[in-house]
Every structure is written in C-alpha cells, then in structure tokens.
Amino acid sequence: MAVADFTTTYKESIFLPSQLSSLSSCLSNTRSHVLKPYLRARNVNKVYCSVAPNEVQTPVVPQPTSIKGECYGVFCLTYDLKAAEETKSWKSLINIAVSGAAGMISNHLLFKLASGEVFGQDQPIALKLLGSERSFQALEGVAMELEDSLYPLLREVSIGIDPYDVFRDVEWAILIGAKPRGPGMERADLLDINGQIFAEQGKALNAVASSNVKVIVVGNPCNTNALICLKNAPNIPAKNFHALTRLDENRAKCQLALKAGVFYDKVSNMTIWGNHSTTQVPDFLNARISGFPAKDVIKDTKWLENDFTEIVQKRGGVLIKKWGRSSAASTAVSIVDAIRSLVTPTPEGDWFSTGVYTNGNPYGIAEDIVFSMPCRSDGDGDYELVKDVLMDDFLRERIKK
Ligand SMILES: NC(=O)C1=CN([C@@H]2O[C@H](COP(=O)(O)OP(=O)(O)OC[C@H]3O[C@@H](n4cnc5c(N)ncnc54)[C@H](OP(=O)(O)O)[C@@H]3O)[C@@H](O)[C@H]2O)C=CC1
Ligand SMILES: O=C([O-])CC(=O)C(=O)O
Incomplete structure (x- = not known):
C-alpha cells in the first residue's frame, strides 16, 4: 500500500x-x-x-x-473489480446520478440503490450525487452514511453541484431535486419554481450523459418537468424519459386490495393514465384481482367510479395534511419498483405504469406530451406500450378529461 x-x-x-x-x-x-x-x-x-x-x-x-x-x-480508493473472488462474476460498473440527493426521498432511495435491491446483487454501481451550494454539507453527510454502510456493490460515490460534472457518462439519472408542495398547494403550483431546474438538467444530460441514459423524473409536477427535460435533450431518445407515476399505481393496488379483502400482491394490470396529479385516472376496468377483472371481484361500481378514483388521486395531498410533508419513503420504494420494472422482464400478462412521451400511441392520447400509460419491458431498460387494453366510454371520457 x-x-x-x-x-x-x-x-x-x-x-x-x-x-x-x-x-x-x-x-x-x-x-x-x-x-x-x-x-x-x-x-x-x-x-x-x-x-x-x-x-x-x-x-x-x-x-x-x-x-x-x-x-x-x-x-x-482505487480498486480492481476483478481482483477479489466474489467480484469476478459481477457486471461492469454503472453510473447512476441522483439529484436532490440531500432531500427526503433520496435519503431512502440511495441506500436501496447501494444495497443491490434495484439493479441486482451482481451489479456494482457508482453513485453521483447532485446537490447545491446550500445542501453541500448535507451531501457530505449523506456520503458519510453511505461510507459507513459498507455496501459491497457501492464502488464509487461522488458529490457535486454542477450537473455538467455530475451527469457525465451516467447511464441512469433519477431527478428528484425540486421543491415539494406544502399543505393547500397543487403540484402544478410548483412549475414556476421547478420547471427551470429540469430545463437546465436536460441540457446537461444532453451534453455529458451516456447517449442512451434513462431518466426518471420525480420532482413535481413530474409529467411537465419530464417534458421540459426531454425537450432540452434532443440527442437523447425521448422514449428514455419517464415521469414517476409508480407511486400512484402502488396506491391504487393497495386500495383495490383493501376493498377486495386480499393481500396487495393479488392485484395486477394496474394502469394509471395521465398525470401524477389529481386529474390522473386509476383504471379499474383493466385491473385484475387474483387474475379476475377487478369489476367482477368488487361489485360496488359506485365505489370504483367515485371513491376509489378520488382516494388515489388525492392520496398525496391527504398525506401532506397528516404528516406535514410529502411522501418520501413510499416514493423511494416506487422509484425502486419503476426501475426494476425496466431492468427485469415484466411477468407474462402483466404490465406497469409509467409516464412516457406520447409518440404514436394506440389509445388516441394527444401526441407530444408525457402521459402515464401501461407498459411492458424485456428487462433491457427499454419498454413498449401494451396494446390489448380494454376501453369503455367511462374510461375514455375520464382519460380525455
Ligand atoms: N412523482 C412522485 O411520485 C413524487 C414526487 N415528489 C416530488 O419530489 C420532489 C422532492 O421531494 P423531497 O425529496 O421530499 O423534497 P426535499 O425538500 O426533502 O428535497 C428536495 C431537494 O430538492 C432540492 N431543491 C431544488 N430546488 C429547490 C427549491 N426551490 N426549494 C427546495 N428544495 C429545492 C433541494 O436540494 P438542493 O439544495 O441540493 O438543491 C432539496 O434537498 C418534490 O418536488 C416532490 O413534490 C414527491 C413525492 C412523490
Ligand atoms: O403530493 C405531493 O406533492 C407529493 C407527491 O407527489 C405524492 O405524494 O404523490
């Protein structure tokens, strides 16, 4: 030495x-x-x-x-990934950027990423944490906790305040850094404050990230921010940008399970259509419970059409009222779910929801926006839209609205 x-x-x-x-x-x-x-x-x-x-x-x-x-x-410290016996079968290192790394959501997410539960137990990672001058000390604190956790798969951690440094060569960018809403606000109220962040970060990704980087936009309003980001990154395929609606999917599954009296692993084919906002449409027409149409299991149509939809749409706001701040741990879990859905093959017959760029969709949704739709993946980081979904007048009208 x-x-x-x-x-x-x-x-x-x-x-x-x-x-x-x-x-x-x-x-x-x-x-x-x-x-x-x-x-x-x-x-x-x-x-x-x-x-x-x-x-x-x-x-x-x-x-x-x-x-x-x-x-x-x-x-x-420098190291040779192939030197130790246990690391010989590992894949090559991937670079993951996380913005808002000193914030609440990141504080849960980073440790999940480092533990291997997201990308797998044979996937070493480098974490590149983006903060600002105001959060730099806090970022150091986060990095210290990562050090002290002794995660074998976490091979590098870097911290920075310039997206052009932090995003260099990243294969995944998880964009969380943005102001959260407080009680009484709508997510759209954040656009003036947060929109600019995503324009700048889109430009930086375009300039320095891997050309096939996958981008998960979490900061609200995430659909609009994802659109802003991708429009500022013309060299990156628009298809690679996602707005996180997985938390809504998880919330919807939980509510259906509760009403049906089953555990939530029995609920599948859950689509969230639209925005991560109170206009979103949780789709009970296509959802299945223990393999059966949800409508055949839950006969209470009034509940499905009104209460269920509203509970899911307003869950984030209710949580803010109770807790005084927006959901963080469940959001981190849903980011894990969203990434895992892209890096592992989707189970036969099932799908997941993610907000993606509309460019030739089969559902008649307006083009050139970011909209949550049902998707499947082969596990290669890419996805395709699910074509064989049911539509009735109720669902069509809700989506249009
Ligand atoms: N899509 C989804 O499902 C969900 C999205 N969210 C959204 O995720 C975002 C982050 O939430 P959370 O981690 O709880 O928030 P925190 O306030 O805990 O952290 C956010 C980080 O964003 C950065 N930031 C950038 N600009 C601002 C600003 N103007 N004011 C305050 N912070 C700013 C801050 O870091 P720095 O100082 O380093 O810039 C801060 O550390 C929010 O926009 C929230 O609404 C939350 C839950 C679910
Ligand atoms: O409601 C918020 O502002 C935070 C959020 O997006 C959610 O919990 O769904």
Whole structure:
C-alpha cells in the first residue's frame, strides 16, 4: 500500500509509472475541495491508494494523467473489480446520478440503490450525487452514511453541484431535486419554481450523459418537468424519459386490495393514465384481482367510479395534511419498483405504469406530451406500450378529461 501525504506536492511522492493513473487520481482527489476539508476534519493527512507494495521501486515524478472526477472519502480508493473472488462474476460498473440527493426521498432511495435491491446483487454501481451550494454539507453527510454502510456493490460515490460534472457518462439519472408542495398547494403550483431546474438538467444530460441514459423524473409536477427535460435533450431518445407515476399505481393496488379483502400482491394490470396529479385516472376496468377483472371481484361500481378514483388521486395531498410533508419513503420504494420494472422482464400478462412521451400511441392520447400509460419491458431498460387494453366510454371520457 503506497501512502500519499496530501499536504505534500506531487514531486515529494514516489511512485512507478504503472501507478501513475491510480495515484494521480488519488492525489488529485486529495486536493479536491471536497476531500480536503473532509480529511482535515478527521485529522487525516495520509491517503491510502490501492497499489501493491511490490510495485513501488524507483522514485518517479508522477504527472497528473487520467484524473478521476470528484469522489468522496473511502470511495476515492482505487480498486480492481476483478481482483477479489466474489467480484469476478459481477457486471461492469454503472453510473447512476441522483439529484436532490440531500432531500427526503433520496435519503431512502440511495441506500436501496447501494444495497443491490434495484439493479441486482451482481451489479456494482457508482453513485453521483447532485446537490447545491446550500445542501453541500448535507451531501457530505449523506456520503458519510453511505461510507459507513459498507455496501459491497457501492464502488464509487461522488458529490457535486454542477450537473455538467455530475451527469457525465451516467447511464441512469433519477431527478428528484425540486421543491415539494406544502399543505393547500397543487403540484402544478410548483412549475414556476421547478420547471427551470429540469430545463437546465436536460441540457446537461444532453451534453455529458451516456447517449442512451434513462431518466426518471420525480420532482413535481413530474409529467411537465419530464417534458421540459426531454425537450432540452434532443440527442437523447425521448422514449428514455419517464415521469414517476409508480407511486400512484402502488396506491391504487393497495386500495383495490383493501376493498377486495386480499393481500396487495393479488392485484395486477394496474394502469394509471395521465398525470401524477389529481386529474390522473386509476383504471379499474383493466385491473385484475387474483387474475379476475377487478369489476367482477368488487361489485360496488359506485365505489370504483367515485371513491376509489378520488382516494388515489388525492392520496398525496391527504398525506401532506397528516404528516406535514410529502411522501418520501413510499416514493423511494416506487422509484425502486419503476426501475426494476425496466431492468427485469415484466411477468407474462402483466404490465406497469409509467409516464412516457406520447409518440404514436394506440389509445388516441394527444401526441407530444408525457402521459402515464401501461407498459411492458424485456428487462433491457427499454419498454413498449401494451396494446390489448380494454376501453369503455367511462374510461375514455375520464382519460380525455
Ligand atoms: N412523482 C412522485 O411520485 C413524487 C414526487 N415528489 C416530488 O419530489 C420532489 C422532492 O421531494 P423531497 O425529496 O421530499 O423534497 P426535499 O425538500 O426533502 O428535497 C428536495 C431537494 O430538492 C432540492 N431543491 C431544488 N430546488 C429547490 C427549491 N426551490 N426549494 C427546495 N428544495 C429545492 C433541494 O436540494 P438542493 O439544495 O441540493 O438543491 C432539496 O434537498 C418534490 O418536488 C416532490 O413534490 C414527491 C413525492 C412523490
Ligand atoms: O403530493 C405531493 O406533492 C407529493 C407527491 O407527489 C405524492 O405524494 O404523490
């Protein structure tokens, strides 16, 4: 293990040319504005870079060649993913950006991502956390908790405030950072404050993210924000942008299960049509309970048409009134569900809801908007719209409205 004193200059450090890339990365990171205060705060003035002792032979003045982006604490160590026996069967590392990383939803989500429950137990990940100047300290706190959790699959964590840095090469971008609504507000009231965030982040994704990046927009109003984001990212397929309506799907499943007196795993084929707002249409015509049409199991049509719809539409607002802030843990769970639905094959005959760009849809929904519809996936990150859904006048009218 070679030791680099971060208070010295490159010239005072002794390393081999073969080590230059890892060392220059380590050393440059020890100079970063992120790591230095962090190390100082802990009275650390030595940084350990993972290079084997037998590689250290002749004094060499290293040149800063390849430089790793900003990293955090233990995640600045270099490593060889194939070196340890358990990691040999792992897939290659993927980069995941999360904005609003110091917020409530992220505080649940990041630990789920790191644990492997989202992308799988053979998928190492790098987390790239986007915050702002006001949240930078909090981001450091989040990164410290991630360090202390010792997740084997979490190989890198970096934190930053510039989306052009944070989004570089990301394969997934989960855009949460946005002001939440308070009691008495509608989600649409947030558009003036939040819309601009998604225009900027769309531009940044367009410029630096992987060309096939998948984007999950969570910040409200998420349908409009997703549209703003994709319009600012013309080089990324519009199909890759999602507005999160999975929380609504989960809420709808829970309500149907409750009414039918079954556990919620019996409810399938649940579509949320439209926006993540009080105009959304939870579809009880196509929903199934234990494989049977929901309408055959729940005979109370009045409840289905009125109460059920309203409960799902207003669930977020009711929760804010009770808790004083918007749902966070269940939202994080629904983000996990939404991503898992894209990276694992959809069970035969079932589907999931996600807000996607309308471009040649079979349901007669206006084109060029982001609208939640029923989708299936082969598990490759992509999806297709489900074609064989039932429509009756009631559902058609509700969707139109
Ligand atoms: N689609 C869905 O199903 C759901 C969406 N949401 C939405 O997700 C978003 C995030 O919610 P949540 O994590 O609970 O919120 P938090 O307030 O806990 O965190 C939001 C983060 O967004 C950033 N932010 C950016 N601009 C602003 C601003 N003008 N005011 C305040 N914060 C800002 C802040 O980080 P920084 O300082 O780093 O910028 C903050 O840490 C909200 O818009 C909320 O409405 C919530 C639940 C469900
Ligand atoms: O209601 C809100 O503002 C937060 C949210 O989107 C939800 O809980 O569905």
